[in-house]
Amino acid sequence: MTSQTAPRVLVGHGTENDFVVLPDPDGRVWPEDRLDAALVRRLCDRRAGMGGDGVLRVVGSAHVPDAAGVLGDELSACEWFMDHRNADGSTAEMCGNGIRLFLHVLVSEGLLDRATCEAGVLVGTRGGPRRVGATADGDYWVDMGPAREFGAGEAEVAGRTFAGRAVSMGNPHLACLTDVDVDGLDLTGTPRFDSGLFPDGVNVELVNVLEPGAHVRLRVVERGVGETRSCGTGACAAGYAALVAEGRAEGTVVVDVPGGRLSVQVTPTTTVLTGPAVLVSAGELCPEWLAG
Numbered sequence: 048m049t050s051q052t053a054p055r056v057l058v059g060h061g062t063e064n065d066f067v068v069l070p071d072p073d074g075r076v077w078p079e080d081r082l083d084a085a086l087v088r089r090l091c092d093r094r095a096g097m098g099g100d101g102v103l104r105v106v107g108s109a110h111v112p113d114a115a116g117v118l119g120d121e122l123s124a125c126e127w128f129m130d131h132r133n134a135d136g137s138t139a140e141m142c143g144n145g146i147r148l149f150l151h152v153l154v155s156e157g158l159l160d161r162a163t164c165e166a167g168v169l170v171g172t173r174g175g176p177r178r179v180g181a182t183a184d185g186d187y188w189v190d191m192g193p194a195r196e197f198g199a200g201e202a203e204v205a206g207r208t209f210a211g212r213a214v215s216m217g218n219p220h221l222a223c224l225t226d227v228d229v230d231g232l233d234l235t236g237t238p239r240f241d242s243g244l245f246p247d248g249v250n251v252e253l254v255n256v257l258e259p260g261a262h263v264r265l266r267v268v269e270r271g272v273g274e275t276r277s278c279g280t281g282a283c284a285a286g287y288a289a290l291v292a293e294g295r296a297e298g299t300v301v302v303d304v305p306g307g308r309l310s311v312q313v314t315p316t317t318t319v320l321t322g323p324a325v326l327v328s329a330g331e332l333c334p335e336w337l338a339g
């Protein structure tokens with residue numbers, strides 16, 4: 048079979064935020080009109096598809112029509128582009144767990160050598176270029192740039208109202224520090240929020256502080272997905288909010304999520320997220336399923 052009839056597909060996760068990964072180096076396997084929102088929803092379906100919180104297309108930036116617009120002068124510095132889709136088929140500007148898995152896939156698929164990966168590379172995203180690299184112990188880090196706070200807001204979720212900070216990590220977040228035990232919340236519903244503050248929707252983080260400015264527990268309801276077991280950009284927003292609550296502009300915060308543990312290092316100009324990336328399986332999509 049050729050790649051035209053049976054495209055390669057991988058499944059992996061970062062702290063159990065899981066993704067269907069589609070290698071497409073020269074952009075010929077999954078052009079925009081083929082990988083449309085309906086197919087993304089089918090791929091992410093946990094019963095009738097591969098199953099995942101989203102899709103990551105691994106594509107050369109030169110083959111993404113709108114890459115020049117988001118990467119500007121740095122287009123040529125970003126050989127690769129993380130084309131991220133949420134499970135509902137929508138696109139997002141950034142994905143902190145996904146971009147670590149993206150780098151892991153570049154190496155495992157032989158598209159990037161390990162030494163370059165360890166040194167760190169710029170990857171294009173719809174939120175702009177992000178530097179990503181590997182740690183000596185096999186984890187991955189990504190520099191998201193500074194957390195940008197743009198107001199205060201509220202979300203109604205689990206029958207309660209939570210107040211939080213509106214924070215952009217490239218994508219929008221409402222990071223709510225709360226004394227309500229987040230482990231006891233039913234997060235199956237859709238959060239209500241101020242669409243004036245968040246015209247493009249929002250990811251809602253509910254955060255218990257375990258150690259002020261140093262350690263938090265997080266649950267998250269993601270835009271375009273629902274509750275997930277982890278959100279890397281959400282962890283960054285939560286880490287930033289936990290530090291600001293202590294009057295600090297920098298520090299390192301351990302973020303426990305249902306799917307594991309992440310580390311977030313904040314300075315006024317950078318937010319470095321570190322955590323694992325795990326590949327679970329690799330194979331081919333069945334042409335019969337694709338045609339269905």
Ligand SMILES: N[C@@H](CCC[C@H](N)C(=O)O)C(=O)O
Pocket residue numbers: 064133138139140141142143144145218219250269270271272275277278279280281
């Ligand atoms: N899980 C991701 C974020 C994915 C995008 C998000 N749902 C959005 O729409 O902004 C992460 O690890 O950051």
